[in-house]
Amino acid sequence: MHLPLSRRAFAAMLGTAMLPAAVWAQGEPWPSKPVRLIVPTPPGGATDRLARMLAVELGKAFGQPFVVDNRGGAGGSLGTAVVAKAPADGYTLLFTGVFNTINPGLYPKLPYDYVSDFVHIAPMTQGPNILVAKPDFEASTVAQLVALAKKKPSSIDFGSGGNGTSGHLTMEMFQRLAGIRMNHVAYKGTAPALQDVLAGVVPLMAINQDTAIPHIQGGKLKALAVTSRQRNPVFPAVPTFVEAGFSELVVTSWAGLDAPKGTPSAIVERLHDATLKAVQSKDVQDRLSAEGWIPFATTSQADFDKFVRAETTRWLRTIKDAGIQIE
CATH class of the missing domain: 3.40.190.150 (Bordetella uptake gene, domain 1)
Structure with a gap:
């Protein structure tokens, strides 16, 4: 037998059933502030x-x-x-x-x-990072650089924006894979390192592509290789390290x-x-x-x-x- 509900009881049941919706409606949607x-x-x-x-x-x-x-x-x-x-x-x-x-x-x-x-x-x-050098640096390809470093071990310097930066680690990977040893010159930031490469104080560095673009396009630096798996559309003539025989050297x-x-x-x-x-x-x-x-x-x-x-x-x-x- 079903007993009729009073209006008060029905209202109470309805209010309980709708409680989650009411709580949700009162909550602030994300994002409601900066x-x-x-x-x-x-x-x-x-x-x-x-x-x-x-x-x-x-x-x-x-x-x-x-x-x-x-x-x-x-x-x-x-x-x-x-x-x-x-x-x-x-x-x-x-x-x-x-x-x-x-x-x-x-x-x-x-x-x-x-x-x-x-x-x-x-x-x-x-x-990618890009391995760059002054235009008059004697090596213009990765193969030439490896040959030069093996001929003159521990005599070639490369700069970086500091210990542990991606440019530094790129060069460490390259040396390990190529079986060569060069000298790391750590700077306090990419800007002073790049300035010394442009001035010829340090011959090489691996640098982010966006920073290298104006200097390569302006003829102040030459690019030996990029660290992406495929060539970069901005530098279509620059080979990858993969093409140079270093399949593991893919860094972005x-x-x-x-x-x-x-x-x-x-x-x-x-x-x-x-x-x-x-x-x-x-x-x-x-x-x-x-x-x-x-x-x-x-x-x-x-x-x-x-x-x-x-x-x-x-x-x-x-x-x-x-x-x-x-x-």
Whole structure:
């Protein structure tokens, strides 16, 4: 037998049934305020330029400002640590890059685990290093450089922006694979190292492609090889190290987006999709291509996570083999 419900009892039951919907409706949708994008490098460099480009596009996509906050220092580890300790609510994000897969090998006591303490959301872009020299340097190809280094062991200098930078590690990989030994001259930044190469003080260095473009096109530097798997469209005449017989020497300086571990999957998915849409837009692609940046072959979050893990493992091995240490 079914007894009729009173109006009060029916109202109470209805209110209970609708409680989750009411709670959801009262919650603030993400993002309801500006999002902080931590860039763990100083202003003005390639990482900072890329981050600001992405921040503008994400701001358009979500209707809230993505505010760039530069926190440079300790090879990018200081700014990365800020994000590792931030609430996992989608309001503090990390603009990441190759430095974060290098640092675990250089700084054994980092206050975070880069592989597991972050959600690796999406890649933005990548670009090769380029081995450059003054036009009058006696070697113009990788084969000629190897022959020269074997003829004059430990007599050729190469510069870099500092111990453990991608340019330094590229040259360490090259020496190990080629069975040669050259002298590393570490500078406090890429700019002074490049200045000395242009002046002929140091004959060689491996440098990011975007920085090298104006000097190569202006005839102030010559390019011996690029570290991408395929030739770079901006330098179609410059061979790869792979073509020169060094199939393992594939190095890219890359950039992407991370969040603290535990960030809700719905937010992560929206950020992933918005990042890819921004990067694939014609305006952004034109700007990236003009600086020699190239797209990632795969862009899923799972593939980006695998990429980060593989890069971290590879740089750990390279740094250990080269005996590189940072005090």
